[in-house]
Amino acid sequence: MKFRSYYIILCAFICLLASCSKDTYDPPGATFNGRIVYNGEAINVAYDQVRFQLWQSGFGKLTPIDVTIKQDGSFSSMLFNGTYKISFPGGQGPYMTKQNGTAKDTVALEINGNKSMDIEVLPYYMIRNPQFSISSGKVTGSFKLDKIITDANAKNIDKVVLYLNTTSFVSDAGSANVAKKELSGASITDMNNIILDVNVPTLTRTQDYIFARVGVKISGVEDMLYSPVKELKL
Amino acid sequence: MKRYYSLMILALLVLGFGCKKDDEFLNKEPKNILLEEATWKDKTLIVSVLADLYDRIPDYQGLLGGQWQRFGDFNEALISNNGDNWRFQNQDWAYGEWSTWDYGFIRELNLFIQQAEKATELEEVDRKRFFAEGRFLRALMYFDHVKRMGGVPLILEPMTYDFSGDPTYLQHPRAKESEIYDFLISEMEAIKGDLPNTPGTKSRATKAAALALEARAALYAGSIAKYGSSKTPEVTLPGGEVGIPASKAQGYYQxxxxxxxxxxxGGGYSLYKKKENLSDNFSSLFLDKANNPEVIFAEDYKLKSKMHDFTVDNQPYSMTEESFGGRTNPSLNFVQSFELLNNTFAPIANVSGTDYIFYDNPQDIFAGRDARLAGTVILPGSSFRNRPVDIWGGFMLADKSIVTGTRVNEQKTLPGKSAPEVIVGRDGPIAGQEFTAQTGFYIRKYLDPTIGAGSLGTKSEVWWIRYRYAEVLLNAAEAAFELDQKNVAVGYLNEVRDRAGLKTPLTEGELSFDRFVQERRVELAFEDHMLWDMKRWRLAGAVWNGSQMTEADLKANIGKADKPNTQVFGLIPYKYYAPGDPNNGKWVFKVAKPNAVTNPDRFRLGNYYSYIADNIIANNPKLVRNPNQ
Structure with a gap:
């Protein structure tokens, strides 16, 4: 028994020593961040749904680095210094890229230290002036919709939705809303003044605040367009 | 001097052997493997090569471990196993889910086909059969690829690298989705005459198997052409690798x-109708391997050599031959979709207004429904292996509160009584307790009632049916309906429904697209059809729309093709305990969402065709990516 425990201690010691050697590479140290914007205004999306890709050639087989866009349209990624290409996979996001999304490699990107860059895209619609209010257990949201793409690529609206959630992650995902109210695209009478209201449901956990957001589903586009998340006091 | 003789003899010997030519010396026939030339002289040897190839046919859902758990992925069942709870807690399917890229196997099939084509030492009829079987298997593989990935490179010759340093000549672009389907159809037309027309052959390719594959493939292509262009025009690629033009729908349906x-x-096949009791008959259809007239092509199993664990893992917990079981629990969503005998739909009636409905026997609540329900699902109050299952969740008291336990067969003292008694069945359901019937149901389809089938030492030899006659009828009916030949369609459809006990035939006027979706859902449940059907009809996005479901959502719109089905529900039977009440001792049922079910499923546009892995594209830059990913 004694004999065996010596071996185990020896093994542990060797492992300890072996793991102590320095890594061959430094970790990626350059931050690349920015926002997805239209005329400087951030485009809000659902969390963990919309992404773009960075490609770096010269290191064997090409595999992309996915960069996920956050709820408020911002993104950030830790990278090694080098030259990258930014590409938007087809059908990602409630917008078209400025190059119409057909070209795979769109924007060249030089990373040398931290870099901040906003990426201009062409959204199908923009949500303007979203307002939320709460009175007697009912949340009312009003906003204006601006149709940005009006040429042959224009798309209609499937529905507009007002969402409520208990956390600041609010979207169409089943786990990201506790209540919602839909209005189909056909029943929108005035794009300049869309009003939705929804009752605050009984919450499992007592809290005196709730988060609200409106979203727009554009027909034929998977990812919805959202307004910024607004916290309301109950 | 004498001792040198032996040395000289040795030297002579060495010289004599050492003089062999180098290339002769290095080209020895191996003694432990059979080479191609040797194999292709002997029919029996080729059959064993074929057996290996048949064995490797991929199934997405099936009876093997890892395959049947996927019965739970589309909310037709809950997998009552803690390690599978993630299936009900995730929201999105990854884009790479259902992805495949098995060109290694396709190459082996191409080599087999190449050999079968040129083999000279076989009788012509045998050679043709092997040749056709190889092409059948290759077609199965391409079918498997096209339904998951869309158009893939169509490689019909074994490719060999010439070590020149430039592999570009091995890189092939993706074929159009329609080209793969056209290939499947033309291959099956070409080989059907060379395959035996023997309905008794079930585990090798026959003429009917080829035609069944052709019918299914053409139906898939037709519906992708029709519904893909109208419902999901964005799921296409400009090169046609994904998406089929609507103009081709008519031809495929024909x-x-x-x-x-x-x-x-052609005769030889018919619906299985051997038993008087229609539910038992439907369940026997999957178990009976003796002269089963319905089975066209199956993956066969045999005791002592090739068995599977399906019954071991899924047998009712109360009568398990191991210490576990009961893992596949069909959902209430699925159970309620079986029609009433008057061809209408209704939720399982557990409440009337605000009060519960009381039943004398637990099975009464399911009475008057499609016989396939009891043939596919073990219902509370029914039996398996001629022994009753013990599915009940506890007692409901007069104030509608529930007395239940945390382990099966637990004893507690009911209010007003002095002695403890059993307050939950030996099959559960107990919320969150694996192996119990957490939805109130167990699966019956493919479950082997033979003694020993549930023990790990014996296991089961029930076969996995890939093509059967009822599906052929449903394929014919659907194609005829889409071609506006309603009289033909209604005939085939009623044939299948009649066997299920739905004796009132549907009329042509009652036919609708939803009827076919419904019929396939109940007839072909747990047979690896749902995902592919929902994809080809482009219904997947509506059915798995990512919205939370309430009990009211569950009970609404039953029988509608696009009814959302995002979360599993259960129906828990309770005994009513209210001494003095006329309903005392009767059964009540509560709809409940099992504990494991937290998130609704969402099928995104990028899920219609699976993600081609980055390393595959890096190896072959000619491949285009699938849309919306």
Whole structure:
């Protein structure tokens, strides 16, 4: 028994020593961040749904680095210094890229230290002036919709939705809303003044605040367009 | 001097052997493997090569471990196993889910086909059969690829690298989705004459198996052409690798109908109708391997050599031959979709207004429904292996509160009584307790009632049916309906429904697209159809729309093709305990969402065709990516 425990201690010691050697590479140290914007205004999306890709050639087989866009349209990624290409996979996001999304490699990107860059895209619609209010257990949201793409690529609206959630992650995902109210695209009478209201449901956990957001589903586009998340006091 | 003789002899010997030519010396025939030339002289040897190839046919859902758990992925069942709870807690399917890229196997099949084509030492009829079987298997593989990935490179020759340093000549672009389907159809037409027309052959390719594959493939292509262009025009690629133009729908439907009719009129196959009791009959259809007239092509199993664990893992917990079981629990969503005998739909009636409905026997609540329900699902109050299952969740008291336990067969003292008694069945359901019937149901389809089938030492030899006659009828019916031949469609459809006990035939006027979706859902449940059907009809996005479901959502719109089905529900039976009440001792049922079910499923546009892995594209830059990913 004694004999065996010596071996185990020896093994542990060797492992300890072996793991102590320095890594061959430094970790990626350059931050690349920015926002997805239209005329400087951030485009809000659902969390963990919309992404773009960075490609770096010269290191064997090409595999992309996915960069996920956050709820408020911002993104950030830790990278090694080098030259990258930014590409938007087809059908990602409630917008078209400025190059119409057909070209795979769109924007060249030089990373040398931290870099901040906003990426201009062409959204199908923009949500303007979203307002939320709460009175007697009912949340009312009003906003204006601006149709940005009006040429042959224009798309209609499937529905507009007002969402409520208990956390600041609010979207169409089943786990990201506790209540919602839909209005189909056909029943929108005035794009300049869309009003939705929804009752605050009984919450499992007592809290005196709730988060609200409106979203727009554009027909034929998977990812919805959202307004910024607004916290309301109950 | 004498001792040098031996040395000299040795030297002579060495010289004599050492003089062999170098290339002769290095080209020895191996003694432990059979080479191609040797194999292709002997029919028996080729059959063993074929056996390996048949064995490797991929199934997405099936009876093997890892395959049947996927019965739970589309909310037709809950997998009552803690390690599978993630299936009900995730929201999105990854884009790479259902992805495949098995060109290694396709190459082996191409090598087999190449050999079968040129083999000279076989009788011509045998050689043709092997040649056709190889092409059948290759077609199965391409079918498997096209339904998951869309168009893939169509490689019909074994490719060999010439070590020149430039592999570009091995890189092939993706074929159009329609080209793969056209290939499947033309291959099956080409080989059907060379395959035996023997309905008794179930585990090797026959003429009917080829035609059944052709009918299914053509039906898939037809519906992708029709519904893909109208419902999901964004799921296409400009090169046609994904998406089929609507103009081709008509042609594919005609091919599907023609191929299916060739089986129907060819004789030899019929619906399985051996037992008096229609539910038992439906369940036997999957278990009976002796002269089963319905089975066209199956993956066979045999005790002592090739068995599976399906019964071991899924047998009712109360009568398990191991210490576990009961893992596949069909959902209430699925159970309630079985029609009433008058061809209408209704939720399982557990409440009337605000009060519960009381039943004398637990099975009464399911009375008057499609016989396939009891044939597919073990219901509370029914039996398996001639022993009753013990599915009940506890007692409901007069104030509607529930007395239940945390382990099966637990004892507690009911209010007003002095002695403890059993307050939950030996099969559960107990919320969150694996192996118990957490939805109130167990699966019956493919579950082997033979003694020993549930023990790990014996296991089960029930086969996995890939193509059967009822599906051929449904394929023919659907194709005829889409071709506006309603009289033909209604005939085939009623044939299948009649066997299920739905004796009132549907009329042509009652036919609708939803009827076919419904019929396939109940007839072909747990047979690896749902995902592919929902994809080809482009219904997946509506059915798995990512919205939370309430009990009211569950009970609404039953029988509608696009009814959302995002979360599993259960129906828990309770005994009513209210001494003095006329309903005391009767059964009540509560709808409940099992504990494990937290998130609704969402099928995104990028899920219609699976993600081609980055390393595959890096190896072959000619491949285009699938849309919306």
């Amino acid at each position: 091919t599907a109908l023609k191929a299916a009719q060739e089986i129907i009129t």
